Amino acid sequence: MLTKRLVGVAVLALAITGYATAASSSRTVTIKGRLKWGSSMRYCVAPRVGSVICVAARGTSAGLGKYEYARDAVGTGGQTSDGCPQYSTQGWLWVKGGKIQFVGAPAPTCGADAQQPGVSPDANYVVTFRKGSGVLAGATGTGTVLAARSVDIWDAKLTVKRKLR
Numbered sequence: 001m002l003t004k005r006l007v008g009v010a011v012l013a014l015a016i017t018g019y020a021t022a023a024s025s026s027r028t029v030t031i032k033g034r035l036k037w038g039s040s041m042r043y044c045v046a047p048r049v050g051s052v053i054c055v056a057a058r059g060t061s062a063g064l065g066k067y068e069y070a071r072d073a074v075g076t077g078g079q080t081s082d083g084c085p086q087y088s089t090q091g092w093l094w095v096k097g098g099k100i101q102f103v104g105a106p107a108p109t110c111g112a113d114a115q116q117p118g119v120s121p122d123a124n125y126v127v128t129f130r131k132g133s134g135v136l137a138g139a140t141g142t143g144t145v146l147a148a149r150s151v152d153i154w155d156a157k158l159t160v161k162r163k164l165r
Contacts, residue, residue, distance in 0.1 A: 029063025031093075031143065031156040034115070044091060050074045052087075057152060064158070069093040069102075073123060073147070076106055080124070084110030087123040089145065098134025100158070102127045104145060113148040121148035127156060135162050 035057035044054035056070040071091025078086040086106035092099050104125030111124040125145045132139040136158075143156020 026159050026161045027063070028141075028157050028159050029061055031059070031061050031064065031067070031154045031158060033059060033154060035059045035152045035154060037150045037152070044070050044072045047072045048074050048090065055147075055152065059154070063160075064095050067093055067095045071102070071104075071145075078106065080106065080108060080110045082109050084120055084123070087125070087147075089123070089125050089127070093129075095135065098132060098136035100129050100132035100136040100139055102129045104128075107144065111144075111146050113146065113153065116148060119149065121146050123147040129156075129158055136160060137162070 037055045037057055044051070047054060051072040051074050053073050054070060055073075056068065058066070058068040060066050069091055071089045073087040073089050076086045076088055080086055088106060089104040090102065092101055104127040107124035107126050109124065111121055113119060113121055124147070127143055127145055129139060129141040138161040139158055141156055141158035143154065145156070146153040
């Protein structure tokens with residue numbers, strides 16, 4: 001009888017350990033690609049003083065599924081080392097069941113759009129993700145967003161703590 005109880009406790013301990021490991025696992029998803037600006041599908045959340053534009057777009061990521069975002073841009077008064085005006089950005093990215101805020105500081109250079117040689121982008125940002133909710137609660141990440149002639153070129157990674165789909 002004691003042996004059965006010990007085996008039962010051991011099985012329960014292993015099950016709880018396995019559950020805790022599965023519940024706390026995380027994975028990295030990529031947000032990458034050229035996203036054409038569209039009409040504001042969601043409004044910029046509290047555009048900042050000095051905001052010069054609000055852009056929105058939709059995309060699909062293998063890890064996130066369908067998503068959309070809206071962001072603003074505010075001039076800093078500075079210039080990049082290659083002569084472009086510097087802007088900061090902030091906005092929200094939404095997926096089914098959650099959202100996450102991102103903030104972007106001006107990148108040190110304006111950058112280049114490989115698909116439009118010789119054309120200077122409008123702005124280049126280094127973004128950080130924070131304050132996720134729903135399925136994006138606890139998610140974090142970083143990346144870049146290059147704004148170039150009515151498209152945003154994303155290259156970012158987001159570490160999520162929950163299964164998204």
